[in-house]
Amino acid sequence: MMKTAHYYVFVCLFSLLFYSLSNAQIGGIVKDSKNFSPISDVHISIVGTDLGTNTDQDGRFSLPYSTFPVTLELSVLGYESRSLQVYRSDSTLAFFMKPTVLSLDEIVIAPDRTINPITNTSPIARSSVTIEQLSDKSTVTAVELLRAESGVFVQQTSVGQGSIYIRGRAGRDVLYLFNGMRMNPSFVRSGQNQYFGAIDPLLINKLDVYRGPISVYYGSDALSGGVNISPIIYDFSEDSKLSGDLVSTFNFEGNGEKTVHGKFAYQTPKASFFLGGSLRDFDYYKMSSRTEEALWFPYDATLSNADYSFKSMQFSSKIKTSTESDLTVVSYYGEIPDAARLDRITLGFSIEAQESELTPQFGYYSNTSPLLFWGNTVEFRTSKVSKAFESIGIKGGYFRLKDFRKEQDFAFNNAPEYSVNIAERDYLFEISDTTNFDQNTSNQYHFSVDIRSALSKNMYLKWGGDVSFDRVQSSRHSNTGQVQLPRYPDGSVYILSGLFAQIDQLVSEKLSMEYGVRYSQTYASIPFEGILTDRRYDPYSASYSQLTGSVGLTYKLSKDIIFLSNLSSGFRAPNISDLSEVGIRRSDQFQTPNTELRPEKTGNFDIGIQYQSDRFFTEMYAFWLHYFDKITRIETGNIVDEYGNLVDPATSPDPFAVYNEVTNENANSMDLLGIEFRGSYQVNPTLKSGLTFTYTWGNLTNENGTSEPADRVPPANGIFYLDYSPVKKLSIRPQARYAFAHRRISPDEIGDIRISQNGTDGFVNLQLFINYKALDHFSIKLIADNLTDAAYREHASSLDGMGRNYTATVSYSF
Template sequence: MYKFLFAVFFLMTMFSYAQEITVLDADSGEVISNVAVFNRDKSKIALSNFDGVIDGSIFTDKERLILRHLGYEEYKSTIQQIRRQGQKVYLIMKAQQLDEVVMSVSKWEQQKRDIPNRIISIDARSIAFSSPQTSADLLQNSGKVFVQKSQLGGGSPMIRGFATNRLLLSVDGVRMNNAIFRGGNIQNVISIDPFTIKNTEVIFGPGSVIYGSDAIGGVMNFYTKKPILSQNDTLLVHGNVNYRFASVNMENTVHADVNIGKKDWSSMTSITYNNFQDLRMGSHGPDSYLRNTYVRTVNGVDELVNNDSPAKQIPTGYDQINLMQKFLYKPNSKWDLNLGAYYSETSDYSRYDRLIRPTSDGLGLRSAEWYYGPQKWFMGNAQLQKKGNGKFYDGLKLGLAYQHFEESRSNRDFQDAVLNTTMEKVDALNMNIDLENKKMGNFRLYYGTEYIYNKVRSNGFDLNIDTDNKTDAASRYPDGSAWQSLAGYVNGEYKAKPNFTIMTGLRYSHVWVDAVFDDTFYDFPFETADLSTGALTGSLGFSWFPRANLQITLNGSTGFRAPNIDDVGKIFDSEPGSVVVPNPDLEPEYAYNAEIGIQRNINDKFILKGTAYYTYLVDALVRRDFSYNGVSEIEYGGELSNVQAIQNAAKAYVYGFEFGLEVYLNEQWSLSSNLTITEGVEEEDDGTETPARHAAPTFGDFHIVWKNQRLRTDLFVNYNGEIEYNDLAMSEQSKEYIYALDENGDPYAPSWYTVNFRSQYDITNRLKATASLENITDQRYRTYSSGIVAPGQNLILGIGYHF
């Protein structure tokens, strides 16, 4: 009898458990509370609790259920189907939410609707659907950021006419920009693993109040996935395994991550390996883009050989590995301790645009070798956060981060026995204190302080490839130089009315540069660079909803960039026909920006967005002709070269328009489009005006999306406008080898478009497959200012399993 009662009790317990449904966020895996579940006639209704659990016992197995939450897309299923999925339902966040939360503007969570800046957010689901090779491609796939590439292992974003060291990169709140971020194209964004990104937020326009130096054109914040705690006393174990293949460069990528969590601690471990072969260009486009010849070295002898497959860009392939380890300790509801270790390393990868430079007679190639050594990045990051009612704050964040960067450059001219290499290492320390105060009625205050210290190690050597004899050579930067910054900021948000919010802020930053020049190889007319300078920046703007479906924003802000080691102390960096020398007499450059934005929501079916902006840059740090020891030309690398240096020698203004459209026809069909128009001019002290180098051509996209609960498809077009010869920057006009030639024989950037298709199918709740065909018509094109030709027709296949 007792055995029978026990069996009945056991079966009833198991049945009760089998009727429990756990509702989770499809991107983060976190539980979702307050999810409503009901049948078709709404005669039965249940609600998920704090742990995201729904008691489904009131529903029959085959009863059609609807799961609904304000911030997520509607989900339909049956108890029977959910049971086969392991009692779990994953909801997808809605594409458009007026109450979307962002963190980039103040480093604390804010409603996007209250912010006057233009911000875009790219979530993990969108990233997984677009399936980017690198984080540079992630930004480009958004349709709102232009990306330049000099080689396959790279990607240099351009935002509102600015790029490189006038844009700021941030990973989990820690600035990635260091003392040797240069004015030339920067590839550091590829060190960020797209598989680990939970959300990317891009601020358009100056962000110096919060982020300090370099945040002139915009800020790109990458937030990586956090360890997830268990909601009960059981051990939570889950993770992902992914594989991706791309035909255009025979990519093979594997990724795995695992999360282990208890109620008060959790751990996340991630690893990704990429292998990319040489990139193939398209078949329809300018013949001048073809790689007809390349240099091959056999037994130490360089020879120019014909390329049997001119569409293959030899050499462009490389490997990369990314590792991440995170720990979260949460002893109670007030305190969080987050620890993170990040590591990225590439193999050597060729700088393709230098390998296709012709000789002066046009009959050969100048370089036999030109490659970057392994690009390495390590970051150790500790962040302590407290929530609650403190005396002077309601939220406190203490951050301490250490970063180590390594990079090198090696180049050798055709049939020259000497390979020159420069190697750089940067150690960077970041310390932040950020506070939030919400106690003052409708006024919220954010304030904090930041200290940054960078130490630069740089050396050079020459290697004779015939004799293996290695000798010291000039370094790229002054070895042992330092760059440091101390800053304090205050930022306020005042909700004057429920539909009107004002935001304002101030920041003062002081920057020191200390460098000692070694005259072993060159007779410098100076011994040191000792710079101490300060900058005050501010912002003021408002967000206004005159009607519930209409938003108007207006924002004015200033930004600055203090000279860094690359500006002050770059030692003889060779460019075609010129050589760049150090200049210790530099001052910060300042940007003044104004923008107005409008967003209209028509019946939740049509969403129109538009932004117009104008940015004025003064005391611009630009590369211009210079006198070195009284002469304007010197012989460098066996070539008579024009002497140049970075100088505060120009002004610049950039203006443009950014448009967006989203159309939701029904639950399955939607349309979206983006268009960006940028115009930029640099003005010399004598009033001469020339086109700005980093003003991207007009670009945009158009998407047609169809989806149901399991399948999502996207047919889309990407397009770029033309830049005529007269509209090219002077530095670009001399690079005939990367541009097409017009009827006058002058270089220009042709317009182009591609037709593309993406799809993602949920085989089960745990198993997802992606299939894409990019550049369907196999166009041969180069994006503006890029050395490498863009990918041709490209089949992308991916499979991902969540456990």
Template sequence: MLYLLKMQNLKPTLTLFLLFFNLTFYAQQVTVLDADTGIPIDNVAIFNKDQSSSTITDSNGKGDLSLFSEDERITFKHISFDVYTTTKTMINRRGNRVYLHLSTEELQEVVMSVSKWQQQRKHIPQKIETLDDKSIAFTNPQTSADLLQNSGTVFVQKSQLGGGSPMIRGFATNRILLSVDGVRMNNAIFRGGNLQNVISVDPFAIKKTEITFGPGSVIYGSDAIGGVMNFYTQQPHLSFTDSLAFSGNVNYRFATANSENTAHVDFNFGQKKWASYTSFTYNNFGDLRMGEHGPDSYLRNNYVIRENDQDVLVANDNPKKQVTTGYDQINFLQKFTYKPNNIWKYDLGLYYSETSDYSRYDRLIRPSRDGDGLRSAEWYYGPQKWFMGNFQVTKKGKNMFYDGVKLTTAYQFFEESRHDRGFGDVELYSTQEKVDAFSVNLDFDNKKIGNLNLFYGAEYVFNKVHSNGSVRDIETDEVAETASRYPDGATWQTLAGYVNGEYQLKPNFTLLSGIRYSQVWVDAVFDTTFYPFPFDEADIITGALTGSLGFSWFPWSDFQVTLNGSTGFRAPNIDDIGKIFDSEPGSVVVPNTDLEPEYAYNGELGLRKNFNDFLTLKGAAFYTYLVDALVRRDFAFNGETEIEYNGELSNVQAIQNAARAYVYGFEFGMEAYFDEHWSLTSNLTITEGTEEDDDGVDSPSRHAAPTFGDVHLIWQNQKLKTDVFLNYNGEVSNEDLSLSEQGKTYMYAEDANGNPYSPSWYTLNFRSQYQITNALKASVSLENMTNQRYRMYSSGIVAPGTNLILGVGYVF
């Protein structure tokens, strides 16, 4: 009894002790948050004046303050945020939380796309546009093609809803390069026609996107003529404590214009030496609805159905509904990181993306030859599949030849197919392509030679193409073999070495120069069963030497001048050499084994002025000259200018080194920060391009985008961010349309003379995001508020009408 009484007397003391212990313990911890979004910030360095004591925040933004005394000055530093200094006493008074603001001086930003190693952006003479995960989450794009378009600096063409072909400085498709976590996505069948491979990259899984404008062949080799789009996906986060760290996100989005339903989940497990990151996204898109106000020729007035074993043309109950454009998509990403010490790091990434079948909308709206109906009953792509396994080993440490070395090995698998059937026909023609792509990159970083920083390395890429063709009678279900799109078993491979140097001549003057040599081999054996080719195989060996030289100069601390000259190249691939397909109504492209690389010579001048961190103006002028351009032109096949293809007599064409191209333009940007809440940003791009045939005939360049730009008025505080913005495109008159586009009258509006042209357009839009709690956020956007009916230049599909987008996300 006495013992129990003593324990009762101890309870208040014990409670007070535990309360004091908890208060003391939590007073030693700080949570660092983004002042704009309230999201915890990891990897924030916390240190005192002489840096005798330091720590770093974990994946939850938490850091240990027990190392510091109560009144000593403590600094919080992160590469993307303004430096903040305070004391532990002040931190305790503010609830043990510190809020950091994003840095307004982005010239200090670190980029990786120019050398594959971290470099300060202010030292780079090329224009680079960066999009981080916070800006991506705010714009909330449906696909990575939309992500690029939302940047305001990249023009995106769409032939169907399941697509998006970026255009940069007058170049597109196989003349710009896609890279995911340092691995090139471009393969041996990337074509000159519009591509949709960029949608295989999940926007939810992207940590950062860097868009490099102008040739990038020194680092990336063939195809990087117009620019390079580097997608860096999320990395697993290690734990900074002895316990297992777990975090994740759940997101849902709905959009009215195409009845989108998207669900996403990701989660991270981390310990001190290893971590795992998993991401999964499911998209369901319905048929896209166009706007109310615009050309009537854009309406989908009728479409084809199969009824009683007959193709029937039926009226569309809602002509603004683009039947059939909907599709589904899944994206999966799994990453593992193992870091046994500060020297070695091992990363494994597994990526998978797959779509459902989806219609090529621009082929479904082609009129029949008599103009009374539609030419195709069916025209759709089979599932687009992409898998990549990427294993990377990174070593840091002083060495005679390097301070860092990175070995990247990757295997990719691509699958795509095409299926088309003419109206009233019973034969469904199909081709299926698969590509196995292997690559090895060895990259070195050497910082030992005074103010010279060398980046050098080697690359080997091997592609093998599998292709087959078939025709199926839809009534009898009989299947027969037909000509494949590409020579089955064809290979494309390249071996290259490069060296790139950054030399800081003065604190305000940096030179960047590089050189690369690439050797490319193409081997293809042609099947003469269906077409009597005048050759049995293609065995082509080509080499290319490319280089760059530029500087970044700060005559004053707030004024930057950049000048850069560079060359780029594109070696012929299997698509150029061995393709058989109907390029446009009444034309067929046939193989041509007599091809050489095309070369680009580029010059770029950039200016940037910062007015007291209130206003930043930036501009760039560029000029590119393309020689031996690989273009599609009329051709004689075995002396014949017309052959029968899929039952139709067609004009013969082939890819040839038959043109030169001149592309030039201007890019402008502006950022104004009125106060801590209000800001204004704007972009404008003007591009002009001309192709000149060997016979001296000029034609406007197909991939020179119209003048386009945007203006954003942004208001934000700690919890709410809003953006009212205008997107606009200039007109492309009939005389400025390329010859290939002038023949696609079904895609364009009619001018006063009855000729096809692409009208100018604008949209007024609203976007917002609200941080309800530290864990829960919601977004509301209203795009195309005036319900404009417009079509992006060269696009088959009409853009969305008024579109309400609702999203919600939860962090756990």
């Protein structure tokens, strides 16, 4: 299989790099007629044909065509459409478009702190998925949209969930933003988290992935990167109009998905309103017929207990308050009522111990009971206030995130028993009626101010500040009435604030620079219950401050080649989870808090090259990410009981109720190096090929100077695809998603039942996407996944990928 994977990758690379450029071309640049700046996303079509394209971020375009003269039509939001004739092959054309007063029937793209307002570019490495690209994506979860994107890896612990890895890190090292405001709760933990599972992929306008630290823009947690979720917001329209989409999706032989989704928008010259929502049901999770069934003991390759449901709703409105200002309101609600965490109720790779009488950890366990995210934002934005204040944006928000868990043990003497000998396995079991609940809620209040000032024609200042207040509610109890100390002290408070300034400068026609600095302040109040309680700590508070900065440049080496580089720093202040979590972790550890922690810090350096010709586009980044003062869980050497009291294991009355004491310390440093590549080639007007490839290498240096592989670093991975559009209404996309074998695993991974002690095998997953617009208002999307029914697994996931399965989506638009 790995030989096949290598073969695919080399064939793809060579086909992209050496394909002959033979057809005549129409190409050039489109600019604003007033300020002569390039215009991106202009749609250019050849009248009388199905051929068309869009301008890139630099306003450039190309169309292969050899019969002249031709008539071109140009159209884009905010500009008057144009028709003009071209009489010969020419790739140096320059067209100008006149701005209009109103934008037409388009979705709003929210301002982005990372974008240079002069060049509309950014030195930060980034990947984006837009609403228009959903036709070529699986939409089971929001994280599915980012599978195999350049610089991104997806790990799935259970159905309906998934964690995004950016430059080898996930969990608390990656900052999630919803509509530009932090979504991470103050108790986000070090490992993978399930929070992105509460986001409906069908209600996302755009996902922006920032690769590398973005603390200079958004503060704490952005150590290795971030993801911004832009919800759907419609702009104004010259005429009042009602539009919408109705969507139904069904899956066969994979997860039994049944989805009903709707979107409705009403637009007027002074206001827009949007309402959308989904009801989704997943009946099971079926893996390949070639999977190793012992991994799923006491179940089989069709996990019937992997059923779950999902519901969501979003409302948004944009109101014109004057000719230069508007008010935008967004309210989103997403919930998974209950979904089993499968690595806690199956054996996984613990079967490699080759022991009899093994049993799963729990009869039932869920970390989504429910998983709920309710996000609300209100933004007022005005422009042309004065020369010093070209635009001002004031935004407020309230986010509630519920991280509720429940667990049930096996009934007494009724647990299943695994044996190496198949005939001796006992698959029968009963689950206890006693249910334990672990309920944690984050209540975040946000406020931010973003100001843009024109210092000169070639220099802009973006500056402002933000503050986030999070109050944690936490409880633990059972359905029998027993009450325990909560996971986190109830009423814990976490406040993040910061002031930032960034200068964007057009130094010359070829060189643009960005300089940024941010001062961040963090305050944590931990209301421990007192030294006489089981937690044995008195209340305390802590504060942290951090200065972060960045310098980036974009340099045009030629009309086709751009050089990019970025030097930046990131940090993560100790959060409620780091500072207060006490109790049993896993099966053999007892966590003790450390009130003397310092912020983690990272330094990042990356360089990139972008090349774009009439047919060929490629981008490659190389990066080095270094962690300082990494917060790591270490063993203290003490043996304690279930309450944290020191015990002698030799004299303990219950030898199974003793634990190794662990605590968090700023003990380690870590280095991550990697390459991120994406490229595409327009073979002819109907065929396009593309490839992504991401490789990350990580090494952890311990406090004593020894080193080991960094934990959970993804394998080399990517996709190769062909986009074929023989007619305007039909598109066909065969795709190969691949990953190389990953044998360099950390000591923690060796002890993780989700990962084989031999590492993770490589794989190639062949997929087929077909989109057909049957009528003007009806379209059909078909997905055939895992065509070879291969048994494969993403590294560190608790599930194999689904076996051969099929998904059909029918859409009606009006």
